[in-house]
Amino acid sequence: MENKIIVITxxxxxxxEFFDLWLKSASRNKDVDFLILTDIDIKCNADNIMVEKYSSFKQFINEVNEKxxxxxxxxxxxxxxDLRPAYAFLFEDIIKQKYYERYGNKGKYDFWGYCDTDLIFGDLSHFISDDTLDNCDVFQTWGHxxxxxxxxxxxQLYGACYKQYKLKKSLKLPENCMVEEGPFILQLHAAGARIDSDVRRIADIKRxxxxxxxxxxxxxxxxxIYQSGKIIRIIENEGQICVVDEFMYMHFMSKPSIASTTTKQNPALLQG
Structure with missing residues (x-):
């Protein structure tokens, strides 16, 4: 794929408890680079998994506040x-450096993004192609x-007001305001962004x-089923297994006990 993508988490x-599954599934999607901001020693030999290590969460926040x-x-x-709308600004130097380390030139990523780690990726290339990205500015609108x-x-939209919304005010509140799913998407739409979002691409487990x-x-x-790097939904019809469709990823949301138990017993099969 010609478009270069970096996804930050x-x-x-x-x-x-999902992290190992997330990491393994992310590492199989070679067309997407993943940047992990962390104070934890994370080991992964995949070229598309990049880690930016901080000494502590306090150091991370101090650098965010300064920037x-x-x-x-x-x-x-x-x-x-709630910092996600500002990722491209906050970590612009890190993003540039990671691009150089990965590709050896002074180019830049065509897309940046963010994701959660309570999910398992399928084959992203089945859903994200050059043709898709060339015809949109925002791909999927969910925080995950x-x-x-x-x-x-x-x-630069992170610093702009949108009606009564302002990121600075949201960051002062103690709770997670989910600004990346609400106000930020509305800002992008108002700025003329072409948005391609389809919930049918996602196996988003209901609360x-x-x-x-x-x-x-x-x-x-x-x-x-997670099989050969794909998330596939199957059903049994009159004793025959039928493949119904394929998903970008499975998102576990607020059901860790169910998902964890299932995946630990059989990491290849998630049964409803």
Whole structure:
């Protein structure tokens, strides 16, 4: 793929119980680079997995405060998700350096993005192609995975007001405001960004529902299989296994006990 992509995530203090699965599935998607901001020793030999190590969460926040020009008031790693609209600005030097280390020239990434680590990636190249990216500026609009075209017009939106919203005010609040899913997407839309978002690409496990259900069509007894780097949904019909469709990734949301138990028993099979 000609378009170069960097997806940024962060883990401070401890790794989630999904992290090993996330890391292995991310490393198989060679067309996408992943940058992990962390204070943890993370080992991975895959070329597309890059780590920016901080001595502590406090050091990370101090550098964020200095770069953004005010005290954000962030005291917990969970709250850092609200920094996502500012990632391209906050980490522009790191992003440039990682590009140079990866590709050996002074070019730049065509898209930057962010993602959660409570998911397992399927084959991203099945959904993200040059043709797709050439015809959009924003790919997917969810906090668990979004790509944004790497241009100043969009990278500087974090500092702009949108109606009653302002990032600085949101960062002062103790709770996670999910600005990357709400106000930031509205800002991008207002700035003329071409948005390509389709919930049917994602196996997004519903909250407070035991079965693994997704937005859109669901099937009785559906199962989600991670096989050969793909997330595939299958059903059993009159004793025959039928492949229904393929997903970009499976997102576990707030159901760690179900997903963890299932994946530990059989990491290749997630059954609803």
């Amino acid at each position: 962060s883990r401070f203090g401890s790794l989630s 953004i020009g005010y005290n954000t008031g962030i005291v917990t790693p969970f709250k850092t998700a 995975f979004t790509l944004v075209r790497n241009i100043d017009k969009f990278n 407070n529902v035991f079965e693994f259900t997704v937005d859109g069509q669901n099937y009785k007894g559906q199962r989600f």
